[in-house]
Amino acid sequence: MRKKVLIGLAVAVTIVGVVFGGAFAFQRKLIYLPEGRPPSSAADVLPGGRDVTLTTADGLNLASWYFPAAQAKAAVLVAPGNAGNRSYRAPIARALTARGLSVLLLEYRGYGGNPGDPSEDGLALDVRAARDFLVREAGTPLVYFGESLGSAVVTELATEHPPSGLVLRSPFVDLASVGQRHYPFLPVRWLLRDEFPTRDNVARVKAPITVVYGSADSVVPAGQSREVARAAGARTVEVPGADHNDPVFSDGPELVDAIAGASGAPAQ
Template sequence: MNPTVIYIIAGYLALVLIAYLVQEVFIFKPEKLHPDFAFKYDQPFEELFYEVAPGVRLNGLHFIVDKPRGTLLYFHGNSRSIKGWGKFARDFTRYGYDVVMIDYRGFGKSTGKRTEQDLLKDAQFVYDTLRASQPEHCILVYGRSIGSGFAAKVASDNNPRYLILDAPYYSFARVVKRFLPLLPLRWVLRYHLRTDLWIPKVKCHTYIIHGTKDRLIPIRHSEHLQALNAYDHADQDSWGRT
């Protein structure tokens, strides 16, 4: 075999191996917080801890309003921690909703090794905890960017009042394919997050928000998801552009 061909094949295989081993560094950008870190906000809140499995503890915040109209479960993006994301709770508390926001494994004070399956189980665990304290029709689920996949999965397996997806992806593999089109993602990618498979199973009203100039997740992802949104497919009010 031609040595040049051998080098090309070897280089490609090395690229595939590197992509498999270091993908977490590119997918997740967590901010670590010391266990004693004290959160400070200009609205009432309490700190939460969820013991989801042996050695796995999720940290969260519960922003509280008087006589809440319901509780919004907030799944944030792939960077920072609830320390920074907490400021966005006001987007919902000002309308009379409590907000529960959690950090994924390895973010903030949360502990545990991440896998797609475990992250989805964690999301369901937190939802179950909320459901134990209030009726499901009082729960709204919100997901932003990478959190939109977790939100869609939770909504597809349960019966919340509302699902809100902010800059969602059709599937995580489709996002990665834009930047690494030559990689065999089916075998290399450890996170697939198939929002396209989950949203048709959602049985509540769904509102999709997406910016027209989003460079990471183009708006066509939301347009394609809306086409699969069986519950709200005919409802034009369930789609928003920003």
């Protein structure tokens, strides 16, 4: 009897070890969901759109899209979420250039045909390459806009290089807090290699901050976005009934007004 118990315990420990080991080894496949194929061209999105290459400090060349606006009052650095590629952010580029803002759609490493593999450290290098490009090219004040995971990316950047305005869409407290919600059976905080501590970082940012979120977000709970806003002393824009990937967060008026407002451009 004792032998059977020990065998059963050994099997259980092995299964748990395999589950936890697999979660650790393949976690980035669950976090980062790139669409690897390259999109067509920035000029297909808007006349005057440019395909540009951003060079990171670790030597990667990242294809991205830049949409300069004539006599722009500001330039917006768009840091995307964890899925798709830059073509998914074309609607926000169109909406913001119509407000007289230049827009850079950053494409991370491993996304949209770019080399490399995404990670927290890697995305920090990618967004710095994007900022460097805009500093050289735009010659205007900069607004950082991050969606979901991208909120963590631009918040970390803002602790070192404060923008004129920072707009966070559906930000989470940190990656472990989101992971624990979706994988409650795993010790997510112990397993994660990437932390993305948005709440801790945002409290150190010296720039005006706006947090936009949906009240019915099923991916990042609205309470987490509100917690980030409280840590920042930020202005909040709640979109009633909106879920994480609803069209309102592509180019809806609440989002566009928040970003344009952060730039000083007039509302419409």
